[in-house]
Amino acid sequence: MIRFCxxxxxxxxxxxxxxxxxRLLTSILLCFAVPNTTAIxxxxxxxxxxxxxxxxxxxxxxxPRKLSAFHGRxxxxxxxxxxxxxxxxxxxxxxxxxxxxxxxxxxxxGVSTDDDADRAKGLLKTANATISQFIDTGLQMESMLGATxxxxxxxxxxxxxxxxKIYGARQWDSPDxxxxxxxxxxxxxxxxTDRRQTDRRP
Numbered sequence: 001m002i003r004f005c006x007x008x009x010x011x012x013x014x015x016x017x018x019x020x021x022x023r024l025l026t027s028i029l030l031c032f033a034v035p036n037t038t039a040i041x042x043x044x045x046x047x048x049x050x051x052x053x054x055x056x057x058x059x060x061x062x063x064p065r066k067l068s069a070f071h072g073r074x075x076x077x078x079x080x081x082x083x084x085x086x087x088x089x090x091x092x093x094x095x096x097x098x099x100x101x102x103x104x105x106x107x108x109x110g111v112s113t114d115d116d117a118d119r120a121k122g123l124l125k126t127a128n129a130t131i132s133q134f135i136d137t138g139l140q141m142e143s144m145l146g147a148t149x150x151x152x153x154x155x156x157x158x159x160x161x162x163x164x165k166i167y168g169a170r171q172w173d174s175p176d177x178x179x180x181x182x183x184x185x186x187x188x189x190x191x192x193t194d195r196r197q198t199d200r201r202p
Contacts, residue, residue: 045146051160052144057134060112060121065134072158074106074185079136079145079152081113082123086169087151091127093172098131100173106185109134111141113150155184 046052054068078094080087098108110133112120117135124133136142145154146165153172155164164184170177 044143046144046162047146048162048165050162052156052162054160055140055144057109057111057141058137060117060133060135061124061129062132065132068160070107070109070156071160074158074163075156075160076106076108076181077141077145077154077156078108078110078131079113079142079147079150079154080110081150082116082119083114084150088123088127090151090169090172091129093170093174093177094131095127095129096173097177103181106181108132111136111145113139113142113147155181157185 052067054066056064056066058064078090080091082088094108094110097103108131110129110131112133112135114120114135120133120135134141141147145152149167151167151169153166153170154162155166157163164180166180172178172181
């Protein structure tokens with residue numbers, strides 16, 4: 001009887017050790033199987049006061065360009081989508097803003113967050129858009145600019161530093177909007193003899 005109990009006890013010990021080993025191996029495998037969320041996380045939003053990192057913008061009505069190509073003077077970035085009613089409503093005012101003679105000291109570009117480039121191009125054609133427009137690829141601009149809702153307009157200085165973020169539609173050629181732009185870009189305006197054309201297509 002004692003021998004039988006000893007045999008049973010030894011068997012239980014072996015089984016327990018094997019279960020422990022199996023659990024240990026399972027835990028180790030799970031550690032390697034869990035994805036590194038830091039590594040796969042998308043681009044982090046660039047807050048006000050921080051410089052935007054350089055990305056390549058895919059053109060909707062022109063060639064692709066790097067964001068750094070707009071360095072040298074202030075930049076207004078308008079983020080929109082074809083399905084966004086308020087975005088469509090403010091497009092005409094952005095066009096009028098681009099053609100104002102007192103707006104030539106800064107550039108204006110648009111960035112569509114549409115998944116379908118053809119749909120975005122269709123809206124631009126209907127709106128007779130002349131401002132250089134780009135489409136977001138991989139949500140890089142949407143994430144970097146913090147476009148959690150649309151439209152979003154981001155004011156950037158000549159070095160690529162974010163100065164202001166404005167959510168919601170505006171009449172961008174209205175006195176209030178012009179005052180906001182001027183105050184934000186204060187000190188960035190070049191001399192009148194050094195004016196260059198606002199970024200728009202002929």
